[in-house]
Amino acid sequence: MPPISGRIPPFNGDSGVWLRCALHAHTTESDGWLSPSMLRRYHAQAGYDVLxxxxxxxxxxxxxxxxxxxxxxxxEIxxxxxxxGGPLHLLGLGVGQMPAVTPNKSTLAEAADAVRAAGGASFVAHPVWSGLLTDEVAGIERTDGVEVFNSSCDVEQGRAYGDIHWDLWLSxxxxxxxxxxxxxxxxGYEAFRSWxxxxxxxxxxxxxVDALREGSFYATMGPRFEAIELHEDRLEVRSTPVRSITVYANAPYGARVNAGHHELTFHATRLRTEDGHVPEGIVAGDLLSGAIxxxxxxxxxxxxxxxxxxxGRRAWSNPVYL
Ligand SMILES: [Zn+2]
Ligand SMILES: [Zn+2]
Structure with a gap:
């Protein structure tokens, strides 16, 4: 049934390198507090690979x-x-020069194309902070994606999570x-809270840039994915310890596994067969090293x-299209 069976990319052992990336940061060249060289030093010191x-x-x-x-x-365009009428901000990442756009005039499609022409990948920033309606983003299919979390919007006013926008657009x-x-x-304010x-x-x-365009990455506030496996009858997730693993499919489909004695007992009781095998459904592991x-x-x-x-720190895998 699935086109992919077993471990899905980028968790399938292909040769390559994992890079911790800071993909949205400002300097004194706009409204940031650090000079470009200090911003660089700040991220280098904090163990980032890419800025x-x-x-x-x-x-x-x-x-x-x-x-x-x-x-x-x-x-950031x-x-x-x-x-x-709100601010629609588009990140151009990996560009070698300023993309050919007219700020506050170009359309989203034009800006996304200009980022690509400048050699980069584009992502719609902070959809919740912007107050974006989900149906006013014509051209978003020409971008490479969306910010699902923005630390600054979180500490400033709690409008950080793009989960719902992303879910609706994907659905x-x-x-x-x-x-x-x-x-x-x-x-020190919003630094190093997500990457x-x-x-x-x-x-x-x-x-x-190629990896950003191909979806070869995941977003995180701390938790780490070890593997995601697709099988005929189930999806398995391995990660650092978490309290929940949620699988989102096109709405209204999806499922969540919660850690904790109650949920563990409930699902185990309901779904386990006599020999202890779990043929389908959801089962919580020991603080969720696995999900079915x-x-x-x-x-x-x-x-x-x-x-x-x-x-409460989250990590978001990219979609696997079936
Ligand atoms: Zn910004
Ligand atoms: Zn912005």
Missing amino acids: AITDHDRFTPEPEGNDQLMLIGGT SLIAPKS QGLRLGGIAADDLHLP TMVFARERSRQAV FPRGNWPLKFVRVVLEDDR
């Missing part, structure tokens, strides 16, 4: 630094949401990846997984 400086409507040249951090070039059949980023302006783990074939700007997902006759178009740990 995209994304100042508003400009391309900030790569600052020098004697560290291992790879800068990939970036910008200001657009106007056509219905709500409508759009193919979009989900990144998480700090949108760093003030050091994107990119699996690239090598440590180069082009390989990171009923596929049944559901008309699944995609599945994706969200982890949440006991501090």
Whole structure:
């Protein structure tokens, strides 16, 4: 039944490198507090592999630094949401120059195409903070995805989670990846609360851009995916310890496994057969190193997984399109 059987990319053992990426950050070249060279130093010191400086409507040249951090070039393009009139911001990641756009005039489709022409991948930033209506994003199919979490919008006003926008867009059949980023302006305020783990074939700007375009990454506030496996009758997830594993498919399909004695007993009692085998349904492991997902006759178009740990920190896999 599934086109993929066994471990799905990027968790299937292909050769490549996992890179911890900061994909949305501002400097004194726009409204950030750190100079470009200090922003670089800040992320290098914090153990990041990749940084995209994304100042508003400009391309900030790569600052020098004697560290291992790879800068990939970036910008954050200001657009106007056509219905709500709110700020529609598009990240251009991995660009070698400022994309050919007219801020607050270009359409989303034009901006996405301009980012691609400049060699980058594009992601719609902070849809909740922007107050975006889900039906005013014509052209979003030309982007590579959306910010599913934004640390700055979280600490500032609690409008951080793009989960619902992403879910509705995916359920409508759009193919979009989900990144998480700090949108760093003030050091110490929203710094290092979320990032994107990119699996690239090598440590180069082009390989990171390719991975962003191909969906070879996951977003996280801390939890880590070890593996996602698709089988004929189930989906298995392995991760660092979490309190829930949620599988989202096209709405209204999906399932959640919760840690805890009650849920464990409930599902085990309901679903386990006499010999202890679990043929279908959901079962909680010991603090969720595994999940089993009923596929049944559901008309699944995609599945994706969200982890949440006991501090409320989430991680979001990209969709697997079935
Ligand atoms: Zn923004
Ligand atoms: Zn920003």
